[in-house]
Amino acid sequence: SRGGKLASWDLAYVACLGLGYMFVEIGCVQRLMLYLGTPTYALTAVLLVLLLAGGLGSRLAGDLTRDHVRLFLAALVGYAALWMLVWPHVADATAQLPIGARAALAGLTMLPLGFLMGIPLPSGLRVVSRRDQSRIAWLWGVNGATSVFGSVLATLGSMHVGIRMVLAIGVALYLVSALLWPRVSGPHATPPVVTQ
Numbered sequence: 001s002r003g004g005k006l007a008s009w010d011l012a013y014v015a016c017l018g019l020g021y022m023f024v025e026i027g028c029v030q031r032l033m034l035y036l037g038t039p040t041y042a043l044t045a046v047l048l049v050l051l052l053a054g055g056l057g058s059r060l061a062g063d064l065t066r067d068h069v070r071l072f073l074a075a076l077v078g079y080a081a082l083w084m085l086v087w088p089h090v091a092d093a094t095a096q097l098p099i100g101a102r103a104a105l106a107g108l109t110m111l112p113l114g115f116l117m118g119i120p121l122p123s124g125l126r127v128v129s130r131r132d133q134s135r136i137a138w139l140w141g142v143n144g145a146t147s148v149f150g151s152v153l154a155t156l157g158s159m160h161v162g163i164r165m166v167l168a169i170g171v172a173l174y175l176v177s178a179l180l181w182p183r184v185s186g187p188h189a190t191p192p193v194v195t196q
Contacts, residue, residue: 007135009183010128014139016177017121018146019153023170024080024117025050026154030163032106035091037099049107050114057118062126066185069123073178076116077171083113084167120177127185 025046032042064072087109094105121143129136157166 006131006183009180010124010135010139011142013124013177013180013184014121014143015146016173016180017124018143019150020170020173020177021117022147022150023154023157023166023173024113026151026158027084027163027167027170028110028113030158030166031087031091035095035106036102041099041103045103045106046110049110050117053111053114054118057115058122061119061122064119064123066127069119069185070178070181072116072119073174073181076113076120077175077178079112079116080167080171080174083109084164084171120174120181124181124184 028046028050029039029042032045033039036042036045061069090105090109094102097105125136125139128139154166154170157169
């Protein structure tokens with residue numbers, strides 16, 4: 001049925017977001033460990049920036065149209081891929097800077113990433129709630145479960161296939177989310193308005 005297909009797209013969308021977020025976050029922490037010197041500095045920098053910037057992105061999400069969200073998803077995929085490819089060169093060129101300057105530089109480069117990562121989930125929940133409010137609890141649960149699962153997979157992956165591959169998987173998962181967005185948010189996903 002159409003409702004069953006929509007439910008599958010919704011679940012796949014939030015699952016990819018949960019996994020993708022953790023793969024990108026863990027990948028960033030792993031990359032910044034060497035740059036900032038200790039795991040504590042790296043974890044603090046990544047969590048602080050991603051959570052604060054993500055909160056701003058989430059706040060904006062309520063005002064975005066379907067097409068705007070699609071553009072932000074494309075920007076997220078592009079920026080995450082760019083950061084993955086360019087950051088090692090930036091780190092090599094600035095490795096001799098004081099720790100404060102390195103932390104500030106790392107945080108600045110991740111601000112757009114955190115902002116963009118904060119948009120997809122609330123945008124998806126908003127469009128789904130308009131057609132089936134009862135599904136929201138399930139979507140929160142799936143996103144939370146995949147986030148926990150993703151943190152374990154990403155940590156293991158960084159040890160076995162490398163940090164670059166972990167980041168690449170995270171980018172790929174966000175790309176899948178972007179491809180799913182038209183199915184989650186499209187005109188077919190919204191029930192017709194009954195007029196008197």
